[in-house]
Amino acid sequence: MLELRRVSKHFAGIPAVDDVSFCARPGEVTGYLGPNGSGKSTTMKMITALIERTAGHILFDGKPIDDDLIGYKRRMGYVPEEPHLYVHLSGVEYLLMVAQLRDLPPRQSSERIDGMLRLLSLYDDRHASISGYSKGMRQKILIAAALLHNPDLVLLDEPFSGLDVASALVLRSLIQQLAARGKTVLFSSHELDTVERISNRVVILHRGRLVADDSIEHLRSLMELPTLEAIFSQLAVEQDSTALARNFADLIEA
Numbered sequence: 348m349l350e351l352r353r354v355s356k357h358f359a360g361i362p363a364v365d366d367v368s369f370c371a372r373p374g375e376v377t378g379y380l381g382p383n384g385s386g387k388s389t390t391m392k393m394i395t396a397l398i399e400r401t402a403g404h405i406l407f408d409g410k411p412i413d414d415d416l417i418g419y420k421r422r423m424g425y426v427p428e429e430p431h432l433y434v435h436l437s438g439v440e441y442l443l444m445v446a447q448l449r450d451l452p453p454r455q456s457s458e459r460i461d462g463m464l465r466l467l468s469l470y471d472d473r474h475a476s477i478s479g480y481s482k483g484m485r486q487k488i489l490i491a492a493a494l495l496h497n498p499d500l501v502l503l504d505e506p507f508s509g510l511d512v513a514s515a516l517v518l519r520s521l522i523q524q525l526a527a528r529g530k531t532v533l534f535s536s537h538e539l540d541t542v543e544r545i546s547n548r549v550v551i552l553h554r555g556r557l558v559a560d561d562s563i564e565h566l567r568s569l570m571e572l573p574t575l576e577a578i579f580s581q582l583a584v585e586q587d588s589t590a591l592a593r594n595f596a597d598l599i600e601a
């Protein structure tokens with residue numbers, strides 16, 4: 348189980364994540380939601396220990412992650428929001444490099460990489476340089492790299508970004524199957540329809556603070572609202588989108 352206890356992150360004294368506590372459990376998909384700039388990626392980066400916390404504790408399976416950071420990172424797979432890849436490498440070269448960094452046995456890793464590239468429809472392009480890959484192809488490489496070592500904790504920051512419909516459907520199902528196999532899955536997304544379909548629980552942030560941590564079903568009945576979109580709008584959207592759009596259209600015509 349992943350547990351955040353009163354976690355905060357300040358940038359130049361300004362809170363980006365403010366006193367956030369929640370759990371993501373094995374066997375469950377936890378959706379991490381919030382408007383732009385609400386602190387989702389900052390939280391993910393603290394969970395991956397890419398950035399330091401200003402305050403609070405992060406535990407995995409009951410142990411603070413800092414106690415054995417190397418051991419913790421071996422059990423974690425992370426798809427970052429930004430596709431940082433070595434673009435001069437080919438897809439297969441990049442994944443082989445990741446496998447080496449993960450200390451996977453060479454034969455096992457090449458078989459696994461070949462299989463993943465086939466399943467992700469990237470096999471024919473495996474020897475082409477990543478610099479020539481489309482956004483969706485790069486995203487698939489990031490997903491493969493994150494899952495190559497069969498992590499227990501799967502952290503996905505906007506993993507559907509750039510994926511076509513068919514690939515998104517595969518990823519949706521994959522996320523559910525990873526959880527069904529006992530992994531802890533935390534994923535952030537703006538695609539509320541997808542989140543609603545595949546998440547057991549949702550955690551919603553607004554301006555860095557936690558405003559909901561519950562099952563969607565319970566939130567629906569508690570708030571007497573029909574959809575996750577309606578719940579999200581009530582908890583985390585302040586503006587009137589139609590009025591805002593009208594003002595924008597007026598502005599460019601003025």
Ligand SMILES: Nc1ncnc2c1ncn2[C@@H]1O[C@H](COP(=O)(O)OP(=O)(O)OP(=O)(O)O)[C@@H](O)[C@H]1O
Pocket residue numbers: 358363381382383384385386387388389390428
């Ligand atoms: N390195 C940084 N230095 C200063 N401020 C930062 C830094 N990283 C993030 N922030 C600020 O922290 C806040 C939260 O940003 P974050 O990227 O976590 O939001 P998010 O919820 O992931 O947004 P989005 O949905 O747009 O990806 C924002 O106000 C952002 O400007």
